[in-house]
Amino acid sequence: MIQLDVSTVRSITGIQFVVLPTLLLAILWQQRNRALLHWVAGGWLFGVGSLLLVAWFPYAFPGSDLIVRTIFFSALVARLGTISEELKHPISSKKIVMMLVMYVLAHELTRYLWATELSRQIFTSSITSLFSLYVGGLAFKLFRNERINGAIWIGSVFTAYGVLFAVRVTSLSVGAITTNQFSPALISETIALALVIFPVIDNMGYLALCLERVKRSEVTARKIISDQQASELLDRQITHLDRQRALAYMASSIAHELNQPLTVISSSIQLAKKITNSPETKAAELEELLKLLETNSQHATNLVGRIRSYIKPSLTPHDVVNMNQIIFDSITLMQPQLRSRGIKLTFTKDVKSLQTFGSAIELTQVLVNLLQNSSDALKDQPKREIKIHLIDETDCISLCIEDSGNGFPDKVIANFDTEFFTTKQNGMGLGLSISQFIANQHNGSLEFHNKISGGALAKLTLPKHV
Amino acid sequence: MAPPLHKSTPPFSQKGIVYLIDDDESILSILGLLLRHHDYSYKAFTSAQSFFDCFELMNDRIGVPACVLSDVNMPNVDGLELQRRLALADDLPLILMSGLCSPKDVVEAFRQNTFDFLVKPFDNDELLRVIDRALKSNVAQRARKSTIQTGRLRLATLSPREHEITDRIKQGLTSQQIASSFDIALRTVKLHRQKIMQKLDVESHSELMQLLHLLEASDAK
Numbered sequence: 001m002i003q004l005d006v007s008t009v010r011s012i013t014g015i016q017f018v019v020l021p022t023l024l025l026a027i028l029w030q031q032r033n034r035a036l037l038h039w040v041a042g043g044w045l046f047g048v049g050s051l052l053l054v055a056w057f058p059y060a061f062p063g064s065d066l067i068v069r070t071i072f073f074s075a076l077v078a079r080l081g082t083i084s085e086e087l088k089h090p091i092s093s094k095k096i097v098m099m100l101v102m103y104v105l106a107h108e109l110t111r112y113l114w115a116t117e118l119s120r121q122i123f124t125s126s127i128t129s130l131f132s133l134y135v136g137g138l139a140f141k142l143f144r145n146e147r148i149n150g151a152i153w154i155g156s157v158f159t160a161y162g163v164l165f166a167v168r169v170t171s172l173s174v175g176a177i178t179t180n181q182f183s184p185a186l187i188s189e190t191i192a193l194a195l196v197i198f199p200v201i202d203n204m205g206y207l208a209l210c211l212e213r214v215k216r217s218e219v220t221a222r223k224i225i226s227d228q229q230a231s232e233l234l235d236r237q238i239t240h241l242d243r244q245r246a247l248a249y250m251a252s253s254i255a256h257e258l259n260q261p262l263t264v265i266s267s268s269i270q271l272a273k274k275i276t277n278s279p280e281t282k283a284a285e286l287e288e289l290l291k292l293l294e295t296n297s298q299h300a301t302n303l304v305g306r307i308r309s310y311i312k313p314s315l316t317p318h319d320v321v322n323m324n325q326i327i328f329d330s331i332t333l334m335q336p337q338l339r340s341r342g343i344k345l346t347f348t349k350d351v352k353s354l355q356t357f358g359s360a361i362e363l364t365q366v367l368v369n370l371l372q373n374s375s376d377a378l379k380d381q382p383k384r385e386i387k388i389h390l391i392d393e394t395d396c397i398s399l400c401i402e403d404s405g406n407g408f409p410d411k412v413i414a415n416f417d418t419e420f421f422t423t424k425q426n427g428m429g430l431g432l433s434i435s436q437f438i439a440n441q442h443n444g445s446l447e448f449h450n451k452i453s454g455g456a457l458a459k460l461t462l463p464k465h466v
Numbered sequence: 467m468a469p470p471l472h473k474s475t476p477p478f479s480q481k482g483i484v485y486l487i488d489d490d491e492s493i494l495s496i497l498g499l500l501l502r503h504h505d506y507s508y509k510a511f512t513s514a515q516s517f518f519d520c521f522e523l524m525n526d527r528i529g530v531p532a533c534v535l536s537d538v539n540m541p542n543v544d545g546l547e548l549q550r551r552l553a554l555a556d557d558l559p560l561i562l563m564s565g566l567c568s569p570k571d572v573v574e575a576f577r578q579n580t581f582d583f584l585v586k587p588f589d590n591d592e593l594l595r596v597i598d599r600a601l602k603s604n605v606a607q608r609a610r611k612s613t614i615q616t617g618r619l620r621l622a623t624l625s626p627r628e629h630e631i632t633d634r635i636k637q638g639l640t641s642q643q644i645a646s647s648f649d650i651a652l653r654t655v656k657l658h659r660q661k662i663m664q665k666l667d668v669e670s671h672s673e674l675m676q677l678l679h680l681l682e683a684s685d686a687k
Binding site for chain 2: 266
């Protein structure tokens with residue numbers, strides 16, 4: 001059996017307690033938190049305490065014993081801090097300071113009450129034993145709560161440590177050992193060996209605990225992401241279906257309305273052919289058929305006209321319109337949404353008050369529509385900015401809306417005035433074509449460009465009213 | 467209020483009469499023109515209700531083949547409801563036509579014995595063919611009905627004993643079996659049998675069986 005004297009054991013333990021937590025800190029640097037910092041600090045305190053004990057034992061100068069013991073106690077308190085942090089019931093710094101102060105006071109009290117090294121050793125060892133058992137118990141509780149295997153290792157180490165000190169307290173009390181010995185000679189080797197491997201188990205246990213935590217949170221995060229993706233996909237499918245349903249409903253009612261006149265027309269033509277082919281052509285019958293054809297084709301035409309007027313906006317009364325007012329109204333309408341999406345909107349107006357002739361409601365509709373497009377384009381952008389410029393072009397007015405998005409995709413540019421063309425899931429694809437229609441109705445124009453610097457530019461030009 | 471009888475031709479056509487029901491007047495017009503051109507009689511109605519209002523008063527249908535051609539989608543009483551009422555009132559074949567109909571409508575229509583189902587816009591010749599078949603089926607239906615009526619009257623003239631024997635015949639028993647079941651002579655059974663055939667005005671055993679089963683089927687209804 002290897003002969004290990006007390007100071008060798010303490011040196012090895014001390015060095016391990018300095019090196020291993022340092023390694024731990026390096027490995028887990030990315031996941032550092034209060035619990036880890038407590039753990040590393042505790043480890044270092046154990047290490048420093050052990051090394052100081054080797055250097056100063058038997059206590060070289062007055063107070064050295066207090067320093068060493070307080071360091072050991074702080075280390076235990078730091079461990080307690082880590083475990084309680086992991087249990088989601090962190091102990092406050094105030095409590096920690098209180099514990100340390102009380103420990104120092106109690107230690108000094110024993111010095112004055114009994115004035116023997118033995119009594120102090122019994123006192124400190126008892127405290128260490130109880131504290132270790134407590135920390136061990138908490139570690140086991142952590143295992144019970146979360147089934148993290150690393151906690152078992154920590155719990156085992158501290159329970160063993162607590163039992164070890166309980167044995168020492170008992171041995172000291174019955175006089176089986178002196179204050180210079182750690183334990184009865186019989187089991188000293190076992191204990192020495194245990195002390196040497198404790199730091200390893202202790203720190204590896206914590207490393208395992210942290211890695212398990214990381215793995216679990218990764219799994220949870222991935223699950224959240226996949227849930228999110230699934231729900232987004234579902235959302236997309238639902239809006240798509242809704243739109244399809246709305247279109248299908250519209251189409252089916254149009255089809256139904258058109259089917260009646262088409263039936264009459266088709267039947268009439270068939271009959272007319274038959275009549276003209278037969279030897280005795282009846283003029284009266286043909287005339288009746290022609291009348292049917294006429295009224296029913298007119299019916300169908302009216303129907304198409306009705307659909308068209310349903311899609312196109314009806315004209316609202318025209319008047320002198322102040323452009324600043326239009327812009328102000330549109331911004332007021334859009335402001336809640338822009339604010340909630342964190343979009344910054346700036347409006348530089350020309351000093352003069354510019355006027356056009358037209359429908360304030362329709363022009364506001366165009367502007368809101370353009371702002372809505374920009375707002376949708378900016379929703380997921382890092383830089384969210386919309387700029388509105390109102391420019392006096394001597395013979396006309398230009399209203400420009402610029403955004404800091406990605407600009408229009410090519411697909412969109414090619415389909416600007418296509419009705420029902422949309423890239424949005426909840427749109428009918430009528431926005432831009434209606435806007436363009438309104439601009440034309442006002443003898444103006446609506447153009448779309450992609451800026452060289454990126455982002456979209458919509459330019460509404462309107463005649464100036466003087 | 468005068469019943470909204472739309473348009474009609476004198477009901478003298480031997481080919482038959484078609485009752486047209488559609489809420490679209492243009493459809494009624496073209497159908498009317500088509501039928502008149504092909505020598506059918508017709509009466510047009512803009513609603514199923516007005517058809518029923520007049521139906522009781524019409525005696526022109528007696529002896530003339532008839533059928534109903536109606537749209538499915540109409541306000542108030544739709545084609546399927548019409549079929550339901552028609553089945554209760556008379557055995558006129560019903561042809562339904564529709565521009566837009568769900569498969570459910572079609573299934574429902576046929577489940578209720580609709581004669582045929584046409585999709586608008588239709589082919590004129592196809593429509594005429596269907597109407598022709600419907601009228602023929604109406605004729606056959608009427609013949610069957612009168613056979614049943616006279617058969618019933620004749621059946622009523624049988625004596626109680628003859629009734630008992632007729633029941634056994636219907637069950638498919640031979641004269642010998644009937645004789646032993648009643649414990650009478652075979653000759654007596656044969657005499658009864660001859661009498662029954664005379665009274666029911668049938669020539670052969672198979673004709674007798676046919677009539678008896680027809681009457682039974684109509685009773686079951």
